[in-house]
Amino acid sequence: MDLLSRLNLEQQAAVEHGKGPALILAGAGSGKTRVITYRIAYLIRNAASRPENILAVTFTNKAADEMRQRVHGLLGPVRPAEPLISTFHSFCVRLLRREIHRIGYKPDFSIYDSDDQRRLVKRVLQELGKPQSVFQPGRTLSRISYAKSHSVPPASYAGQFPAVDAEDISLIYSRYNARLRSANSLDFDDLLLKAVEILHSFPERRDRYSDQFRYILVDEYQDTNVPQYNLLRLLTSRHDNLFVVGDEDQSIYKFRGATIRNILSFERDFPGARIIKLEQNYRSTKTILDVASAVVRNNTERKEKALWTRNRPGEAATCCRALSPRKEAAWVVGRIGSLLEDNPDLRLAILYRANFLSRNFEDVLLERGIPYAVVGSVAFFGRMEIKDMLAYLRVIFNPEDDVALLRIINTPARGIGATTVELLTRAALDKGIPVSRVLGEFAGDAQLAGRSHRALRRFRQQLEAWMAERDGAGVADVLRGVLEGTAYADMLRRQESSPEAESRIANIEELVRAAEEAEERGETVFEFLDRASLASELDHLDPKARVSLMTVHSAKGLEFDVVFLAGMEEGLFPHALSSSSTEELEEERRLCYVGITRAKERLFLSWTPFRRTFGRDLDGPASPSRFFDEMPFQLLQGWDAAGGFLEEDEEEYEDGQSDQEAEAPVPLKSGRPAAGRDTQDPPRNMQELRAYIQTTQAAGSAAGGRALRPGVRVRHAQFGDGIILKRERSGNDFKLTITFSRVGKKTLIERYARLKVL
DNA sequence: GATTTACGCCTTTTT
DNA sequence: GGCGTAAATC
Numbered sequence: 050m051d052l053l054s055r056l057n058l059e060q061q062a063a064v065e066h067g068k069g070p071a072l073i074l075a076g077a078g079s080g081k082t083r084v085i086t087y088r089i090a091y092l093i094r095n096a097a098s099r100p101e102n103i104l105a106v107t108f109t110n111k112a113a114d115e116m117r118q119r120v121h122g123l124l125g126p127v128r129p130a131e132p133l134i135s136t137f138h139s140f141c142v143r144l145l146r147r148e149i150h151r152i153g154y155k156p157d158f159s160i161y162d163s164d165d166q167r168r169l170v171k172r173v174l175q176e177l178g179k180p181q182s183v184f185q186p187g188r189t190l191s192r193i194s195y196a197k198s199h200s201v202p203p204a205s206y207a208g209q210f211p212a213v214d215a216e217d218i219s220l221i222y223s224r225y226n227a228r229l230r231s232a233n234s235l236d237f238d239d240l241l242l243k244a245v246e247i248l249h250s251f252p253e254r255r256d257r258y259s260d261q262f263r264y265i266l267v268d269e270y271q272d273t274n275v276p277q278y279n280l281l282r283l284l285t286s287r288h289d290n291l292f293v294v295g296d297e298d299q300s301i302y303k304f305r306g307a308t309i310r311n312i313l314s315f316e317r318d319f320p321g322a323r324i325i326k327l328e329q330n331y332r333s334t335k336t337i338l339d340v341a342s343a344v345v346r347n348n349t350e351r352k353e354k355a356l357w358t359r360n361r362p363g364e365a366a367t368c369c370r371a372l373s374p375r376k377e378a379a380w381v382v383g384r385i386g387s388l389l390e391d392n393p394d395l396r397l398a399i400l401y402r403a404n405f406l407s408r409n410f411e412d413v414l415l416e417r418g419i420p421y422a423v424v425g426s427v428a429f430f431g432r433m434e435i436k437d438m439l440a441y442l443r444v445i446f447n448p449e450d451d452v453a454l455l456r457i458i459n460t461p462a463r464g465i466g467a468t469t470v471e472l473l474t475r476a477a478l479d480k481g482i483p484v485s486r487v488l489g490e491f492a493g494d495a496q497l498a499g500r501s502h503r504a505l506r507r508f509r510q511q512l513e514a515w516m517a518e519r520d521g522a523g524v525a526d527v528l529r530g531v532l533e534g535t536a537y538a539d540m541l542r543r544q545e546s547s548p549e550a551e552s553r554i555a556n557i558e559e560l561v562r563a564a565e566e567a568e569e570r571g572e573t574v575f576e577f578l579d580r581a582s583l584a585s586e587l588d589h590l591d592p593k594a595r596v597s598l599m600t601v602h603s604a605k606g607l608e609f610d611v612v613f614l615a616g617m618e619e620g621l622f623p624h625a626l627s628s629s630s631t632e633e634l635e636e637e638r639r640l641c642y643v644g645i646t647r648a649k650e651r652l653f654l655s656w657t658p659f660r661r662t663f664g665r666d667l668d669g670p671a672s673p674s675r676f677f678d679e680m681p682f683q684l685l686q687g688w689d690a691a692g693g694f695l696e697e698d699e700e701e702y703e704d705g706q707s708d709q710e711a712e713a714p715v716p717l718k719s720g721r722p723a724a725g726r727d728t729q730d731p732p733r734n735m736q737e738l739r740a741y742i743q744t745t746q747a748a749g750s751a752a753g754g755r756a757l758r759p760g761v762r763v764r765h766a767q768f769g770d771g772i773i774l775k776r777e778r779s780g781n782d783f784k785l786t787i788t789f790s791r792v793g794k795k796t797l798i799e800r801y802a803r804l805k806v807l
Numbered sequence: 808g809a810t811t812t813a814c815g816c817c818t819t820t821t822t
Numbered sequence: 823g824g825c826g827t828a829a830a831t832c
Contacts, residue, residue, distance in 0.1 A: 237822055304819080304820065404819085405817095583822070601820080624818095815826095816827100
């Protein structure tokens with residue numbers, strides 16, 4: 050097969066690029082992955098490089114798997130050696146398992162996931178007597194992680210990130226690191242930092258790896274952070290065959306330390322770099338591309354590029370303003386149902402800004418019996434019972450892993466209560482040794498007697514027995530031994546109603562099976578544990594699932610025939626917590642761009658003014674996302690002249706059923722109406738809707754082109770100035786509830802009120 | 808030490 | 823509104 054014939058000129062140039070650095074600026078859908086995989090195949094096919102001299106780095110395991118498969122597809126699966134296609138993190142783990150002894154760790158280190166990290170931060174806060182009310186574990190942790198992902202050590206924290214409590218954070222950060230160190234454990238950020246440290250401190254190792262990986266290819270380069278950049282620099286010290294592919298418009302991980310600087314200053318960092326732009330989009334219809342481009346064009350921090358396509362125009366994006374999250378879901382799922390009826394092979398996705406939105410969609414999909422796959426919310430490896438089992442494994446293979454030990458020390462309950470645990474950790478802290486050592490000392494102290502010491506002794510014996518068996522037996526056998534020795538299943542049955550317990554037991558069985566399969570593949574325990582630690586739910590995405598639910602972040606790099614972007618309202622998308630600065634807003638906008646450009650054929654956008662976040666009302670109804678305003682309205686179906694959107698869910702409203710539990714009146718916060726908000730009273734059915742359009746158009750002309758909607762400020766000849774709270778139908782007229790600053794709340798008939806919009 | 812109750816936090820995105 | 827942790831009680 051001629052590799053180059055299936056590529057356009059720019060793609061060919063990229064694939065054929067010889068030695069030296071190259072930056073491929075590749076717009077969405079322009080064949081990024083294609084270029085990387087073809088280049089790998091090209092290098093091998095043309096004997097420019099031996100497979101084992103090639104390293105391709107991605108961000109997710111899913112992307113790595115896909116790349117591997119595509120390379121196999123191009124070259125055929127049987128080769129004497131494989132190119133190494135890996136994520137940043139798993140590449141580092143591989144390196145560290147071999148090299149970390151050089152900086153004083155043992156090769157059997159544990160990897161802490163975010164849950165383990167949280168537990169550790171909490172412990173540190175307790176040790177230091179810092180109140181968790183002030184230093185919320187989650188936030189504190191994210192500040193530590195932010196520092197790490199900028200390669201900022203505790204000592205320079207306060208200098209780098211000034212804040213009133215910077216000294217406190219610095220101290221917590223430093224203690225947190227010390228605890229990790231003594232537990233012979235690394236968190237996600239450490240994987241990169243320690244790999245960099247080793248390559249930096251041991252030039253001989255650096256040269257060795259740099260020699261081996263003579264060709265390095267990086268996907269999604271715009272999302273690399275400082276440690277990742279440093280790693281690439283070290284790995285290219287003996288050559289500069291660094292080939293990176295990226296798109297600054299798709300940079301969405303700034304919050305995690307990704308720095309767009311890496312892409313913007315690539316030419317300076319790697320002199321003589323060749324730059325190739327891929328601007329032809331092969332994925333989406335012209336309409337979808339135009340909508341996406343129109344949005345992202347509003348960013349100032351970007352290189353202007355002209356993404357174009359030969360694809361057909363396609364249909365306009367369809368918009369929906371729903372009266373509740375539930376109805377939004379009903380609309381989306383209704384559309385999905387009929388799309389699938391027409392074409393059962395479609396792949397569809399519901400994308401949203403935040404995970405908690407998945408719930409309504411799941412409910413409705415379940416009710417309608419449409420199979421779906423959710424990505425992200427509860428990962429298999431994140432389940433309590435799986436984490437417990439893995440914690441046992443971690444302790445058995447790395448007894449110094451304090452967090453794992455403390456997790457299982459009394460799970461299932463074995464008589465080692467809080468007081469005893471406190472005693473153990475206090476002693477460990479005082480002596481600066483891992484908890485397991487203290488456990489050994491306490492249990493071995495014949496002086497001590499009593500119930501809790503008997504429990505400690507029994508637990509230590511059990512641990513030792515497992516550890517004695519661990520090397521002879523496989524992981525699966527060790528797991529079975531743990532299950533049996535702890536009667537874990539009995540605990541589950543005691544704790545929960547039977548269906549939950551049985552499903553947890555089934556999960557554990559699945560884990561044991563996975564361990565067996567790993568053994569058959571010849572994996573070591575650590576390879577198994579590493580995979581469990583680095584696995585994300587994204588990796589379990591079933592390619593056969595017709596409907597996938599996930600956050601926009603998770604969707605990066607994926608494509609679907611049809612995309613539903615849900616929750617498109619102010620406060621959620623852009624998120625309220627990311628709307629304070631232009632920088633944050635630009636990241637939200639890029640996120641929106643990523644979401645839209647996942648769609649090949651059709652795009653649907655939905656929002657609701659009445660989303661409630663955990664029980665509490667928001668401050669009044671939400672407005673549609675500002676990103677709507679940035680889209681060309683002629684490319685949006687359902688765009689209403691009054692500036693709102695047509696309700697699209699005819700069935701739901703014409704059968705009248707769901708209208709009974711009618712929506713609460715516009716929940717404006719009393720006393721402080723949301724002035725200036727672009728909201729309106731929801732029509733409840735098609736008649737109201739038609740009437741609504743008529744009157745808003747009529748009222749629009751009567752009131753100087755502005756519609757009478759809740760939130761709008763008006764002036765009345767007698768009552769003075771006020772704000773419209775509610776607008777509802779009353780016979781052939783509309784009744785307005787208005788709160789006037791002078792006379793309070795009044796109800797008026799729109800036709801006679803002669804209001805002037807302010 | 809275990810079980811029950813109350814309180815508070817959370818929901819921005821993730822390897 | 824739901825979950826996990828901390829205090830209160832058995």
